[in-house]
Amino acid sequence: MNKIIQTSLLLILTVYCTAEVLKNPTSYSSDLYEEMILNGNYDSLIDHPNKFLDFNYGERVASPEQIENAINTYKNQSNKIKVINYAKTHEGRPLHALIISSPENIAQLDEIKQNLSTLSDARITNDREAKKIIDSLPAVAWMAYSIHGNETSGSDAALGLIYHLIASNDPEVRNLLDNMIIVVDPVMNPDGRARFAKSLEQYRGTAPNYDDQSLIHTGDWPYGRTNHYYFDLNRDWVYLTQPETQGRVSLINEFKPQILVDAHEMGAQDTFMTGPAREPINKNMDRDLVKWGNVFAQDQGSEFDRRNWRFYTGEWHEDLYPGYSFYVNFKGTLGILYEQSRMAEDGVRRPERTIQSYKESVHHQFVSSLTNLNTLLNNSKDMYNDYWEARKLNVSNESKWANQTFVILPTKNSSRINTLADKLKSQNIEIFTNKKNINVKNVLKQTGDIIEEFNIPAGSMIIPNRQPEAPLISAILEFDAEIDEDVLKKEREATLKDGSSIMYDTTAFNFTMMYGLEAVTVQK
Ligand SMILES: [Zn+2]
Known part of the structure; x- marks a missing residue:
């Protein structure tokens, strides 16, 4: 056997032995926890x-x-x-x-x-x-x-x-x-x-x-x-x-x-x-x-x-x-x-x-x-x-949602408003539309302003809050989610103290603003 072949065989053998050693770990994670998860009496x-x-x-x-x-x-x-x-x-x-x-x-x-x-x-x-x-x-x-x-x-x-x-x-x-x-x-x-x-x-x-x-x-x-x-x-x-x-x-x-x-x-x-x-x-x-x-x-x-x-x-x-x-x-x-x-x-x-x-x-x-x-x-x-x-x-008169209606105003961007309507329908939310203009008082705009006299144009998307999915409707359509004052205080204290927050992440989520659609809340 010449020297080159001898050296090659030795090398192959060394690599093989090293691989063998690596194949056998020093410990097994299966040894860490001995309890059985599935320990019932099971149908074979x-x-x-x-x-x-x-x-x-x-x-x-x-x-x-x-x-x-x-x-x-x-x-x-x-x-x-x-x-x-x-x-x-x-x-x-x-x-x-x-x-x-x-x-x-x-x-x-x-x-x-x-x-x-x-x-x-x-x-x-x-x-x-x-x-x-x-x-x-x-x-x-x-x-x-x-x-x-x-x-x-x-x-x-x-x-x-x-x-x-x-x-x-x-x-x-x-x-x-x-x-x-x-x-x-x-x-x-x-x-x-x-x-x-x-x-x-x-x-x-x-x-x-x-x-x-x-x-x-x-x-x-x-x-x-x-x-x-x-x-x-x-x-x-x-x-x-x-x-x-x-x-x-x-x-x-x-x-x-x-x-x-x-x-x-x-x-x-x-x-x-x-x-x-x-x-x-x-x-x-x-x-x-x-x-x-x-x-x-x-x-x-x-x-x-x-x-x-x-x-x-x-x-x-x-x-x-x-x-x-x-x-x-x-x-x-x-x-x-x-x-x-x-x-x-x-x-x-x-x-x-x-x-x-x-x-x-x-x-x-x-x-x-x-x-x-x-x-x-x-x-x-x-x-x-x-x-x-x-x-x-x-759906009763007594709820806090009973006298609140969300109105999304007509837009030429039909794909946008139709997409929003699809999301609402997926949650079993009922949507209506008006054939004639409606005059209403004291509507709340997305900016927080109150308008005393407001005209809802024909063809608006109307979502009365008094319906079976009232809580979800209010949660996704109200312009400003209410938070208790002591909670807001804690949030402010955390921010001032070290720049942290008690919020997990998302704090703004209003549907109409997200879709860039003008909307008002009507209180009656
Ligand atoms: Zn996760």
Whole structure:
């Protein structure tokens, strides 16, 4: 053997040996957390999530395709699940809502939706009919995960939740399905999640990486938060500019759920936060929902305490802007926020030197979901009664919205005003127009000026505030959202002190101003 061949063989052998060493990490993130997330008594005819993954469930981020494969299998394996494809993303990925319930409830879905629709309009329904409907209705929950694509643990929890609900033989789970329609929207932003999952693939090393400053945890631009066009889908719930939101909102408005869970993630060194929101809370929101928010948070907190998991409530989450998922709060649905500290993969080393694993973060989201479903089961009828009272108020003479009408003046820019009209109709808001001019007194202009005598020209778009969706109408069309003075004071103090703000982000959102359309508010 000549020397060159000898050297080459030695080199190849060295590279091979080095690769072998690198293939065996010094530790495994699977060793960090030993608790089982899926520990029920399951039907063996339904495939465990592991079947669709190339890792053990909960230990890594499942790709949108892996979750989709599971959904497509489950819909054939179980009669407790009905899949609705409600939209397609810009990159062509399907968006699924999974209706999970007993086969009997699923067979009656149209009737249940019809009853919910009747209950939502107090102009055509009386107390006696409402009571009958409430007695017959199952609870309805909407469980939605990972609208921000790089906040991944929610969708992984959703995959386990779907399996747990359809495969479990436990009487508690069966009772849940007998009495509840659970809609799971497992991956709200598949394009963003796919982008992030790809980056994990590229930045993953052979050994686990627990440093949250490393690229695998921080990600890099354009990150996975937004959708294909880099829209933040969690600001789009009333403007409805993206296909994901358009399909989703239309379906949510059809189902009129009692709760809507929106599962996110936050900074890696944080813990877990759930609702309810702190001030400023939009004044158009039904205060009963704040009360119910506390009931759900109490149960969720007790469950976290029982498991010795860290969490907090009632901090930075405010609820002024109606374009978050909490637009549902203006329609009588309780929005519940989860914010889990983010560990993209493996786990993250915390200030106290412990390592929190990705699997544990998935477990937090999973347990939160089941806990909230059980709280709903226990309180559904009372929540329906409050809902009915609120729907009656929306169309009564006594509400603060009763004597207020929004008028959008005619414009030559028909595409703009028609687009706005479409958004309002998507939220079941009723719109009228006038054939003749109408003279009115004391109208409020967008500038805040009051005009004593005003002529509403024929062909204006008229939206009386006294109608079933009164709170949402006021929230998106009023020119100036009211905030309590002590809250404004706190905001000013924060700004003067260190330039900070108690606002989360969006503070201006009036629909007509956004579309550049002239509008007035008429008080009668
Ligand atoms: Zn988020």
